[in-house]
Amino acid sequence: MNEGRCVKCGSCLRVCPVLNDPLGEQFPGPRTTGVDAARFLERDSIGQNALRCTMCHACEWACPSGITLTRSMLKLRSEMSAEWLPGHRKMVENITSFGRTVSTEFSGWVENGERTLYFPGCIGLGRSTGLTLSVSSLLTSLGIKHDISSQAMCCGSPLIKIGALDMADDLRRRNMEVFSRYDRVITSCPGCTYQLREVYGIEAEHLIEVLKGTDLRSKLEGRWALQVPCHLKRGLSPWTAESLASILEGAGVSIVRMPEEDSCCGGGGGMLSGFPETSSSMAGNKVDMYRRAGVDGVITACPFCSLNLGREGIKVLDIGEVIAPKR
Amino acid sequence: MSYALVVGNGAAGTFSSWLLAKRGWEVTLVGRGTPSTALSTGCLRSGPNLCRAEISEFLNNEKMPWASGQREGISKIGTSYRCWMSPSHSTWKEGETPKSIAVVGLDGHPSLLPRVVSAMLNGRKIKATPFTIPSQVPSDVPLTSSFRKDEAWEGLAEELQGLSAEAILLPSLVGLQDYHRLDQLEGRCGRNVLEAITPLGSPGQRLADLMLSKAAEAGVTIWDGRKVTALDVENDAAIGATVVGGMDARHISAEAVILATGGPLVDGLVLKERDVSDPLGKFRIVRSKFPLTGGYDSLNGMLINIDGRPMVNVAGAGDCLSSGSREYGSGLTEALENAYRAVRALEGT
DSSP: OOGGGOOOOOHHHHHOTTTTSTTOTTSOOHHIIIIIGGGOGGGGGSOGGGGOOOOOOHHHHHOTTOOOHHHHHHHHHHHOOOOOOHHHHHHHHHHHHHSSSSOOOOOOOBOSOOSEEEEOHHHHHHTOHHHHHHHHHHHHHTTOOOBBOTTOOOOSHHHHHTTOHHHHHHHHHHHHHHHTTOSEEEESOHHHHHHIIIIIOOOOEEHHHHHTTSOEEEOOOSEEEEOOOHIIIIIIOHHHHHHHHHHHHHHTOEEEOOGGGGSOOSOTTTHHHHOHHHHHHHHHHHHHHHHHTTOSEEEESOHHHHHHHHTTTOOEEEHHHHEEEOO | OOEEEEEOOSHHHHHHHHHHHHTTOEEEEEEOSOOHHHHSOSSBSSOOSSOHHHHHHHHOOSSSOEEEEEEEEEBTTSOEEEEEEEETTTOEETTOOOSEEEEEEETTOTTOOHHHHHHHHHHTTOEEEEEEEOOOOOTTSOSGGGGSSHHHHHHHHHHHTTOOSSEEEEOOOOOGGGTHHHHHHHHHHTSEEEEOBOSSSHHHHHHHHHHHHHHHHTTOEEEETOEEEEEEEETTEEEEEEEEETTEEEEEEOSEEEEOOOOGGGTSSEEETTEEEOTTSOBOEEOOSSTTOOEEOEETTEEEBTTSOEEEEEEEOGGGBTTOOOOTTTHHHHHHHHHHHHHHHHHTO
């Protein structure tokens, strides 16, 4: 790790969406958890407030010295001895009993032995099943035959966020058996995509990457803002994040750009399950901003963003739900 | 149309991109991390000798008017600060020091310590009175986000109502979007509102934001959060670069390159013990016996390659050059001036 490069400039504190939220003051901040904690022997006793971070990578982007704060925070999480928060314990129980973070509501499994696997992830299978069906039919209409396998489990990303590395590795081994039957893996969750690439070493493609270069048309009326997912822009690829806007604009969706569109909604990093009130406060502030802009709703490319912002009462759609191939 | 690649998102990188775009180049600016510009006080300490008109146009912004000339202000620790150009609320014209100043701090927040600053000012024969207003903002949390909403400013205006001083000194509370709120507050209180000169805070960030937005307005493609990891060179000329962002990488072609990557503290030059070196491994570095003062060697604005020959189309600007003195507070003007020189060098004038 490269924490020693810290010059104590405070740039990470200025951009942290948690610290800048009225409910975020209990978070010790990215500098304490990402730089200072690594130097202290008693870091394992830092306490649960160190988990009040959405892993949005904003601090890492802002750091003038190129410190990999997110990596450092994940390491801290794996070394902490604090008890699991109720929401995190529930998630671990779910994974232990049926392999996913939330109960599976989806039933449209496709197991035809195709060469492509669509991997919707736990939220896509448990909370946003409409989104999953839309993405699946969009892929089909683009001529991409695919399976949706009931045997693929949680990617393990949420477990890494709470430091449960062994459990995450166990999931990886089980999933790799499933993935080995496919040539191509397509995802609709940036968190899953990041995990599959970084930890599994699979060249998983996010839906946006699949859509790039295809002729598409809008299925939407009205003016829409964007929620650019953190793990897409600052995790996977800023170019892919830029494609979110360009694909939608190219398809004829009326997009209202705003500077805060890429700030965190509060849904990531285990915040939504661990500290739901902070997630809700952060999402509420973003929704206020969208309302002030007078848009009809928000388009994103992440099931966590959809879920978290949608709960604050604004219409949120995934890119997979708003476009279709041109005829 | 010629394609230019500018590396670095600070003062030198944004100003040279803006100049190139204005002169008809197609420019991509690649930069990651907070630049030194954003860590500065957001003021120009010394007046430029070169390209004054261009700098004024580049910094011009309707939200945040500037004042220039012999200016004086008060730092967040109460010391006197002199500069040539600052946002209008940061300074006054030298010799027009307010007769009395109310120094306003937020309870429990270190952004401006009213008693310390007042004592410093009283020591300089400026009548100052400390005033603390209630605040819930923890000491480690920046203030700007607490002062985004109208209610916060209503509350502040009410707190300041009874103050009788000629001027009110506040900690830095506003980003670029909210700068007009200082004017509104001044209107409501009927007194001069001054912002303490504050490094490592919103004034520097504001300046960096302004510069980047000006470059974008001029048509520069901004590749933020990305880093140039390799430069392709043929016959002493750069032809392209590898750019990495997230887990992704792209190749970009270029007919001209400006390196404005900054000094060793901002992930520009590589710092090893007391020595600096070129992360791209292409260019000659001038080393100095003083730590942090070395940098890229250059001849008439063009960088010198490791074989000792000047590059045909790679210029350097800002803190990565060996000319960068890195003396406290001198960097911004110097960075802007040599960004101008770099652009002229590329255009062969």
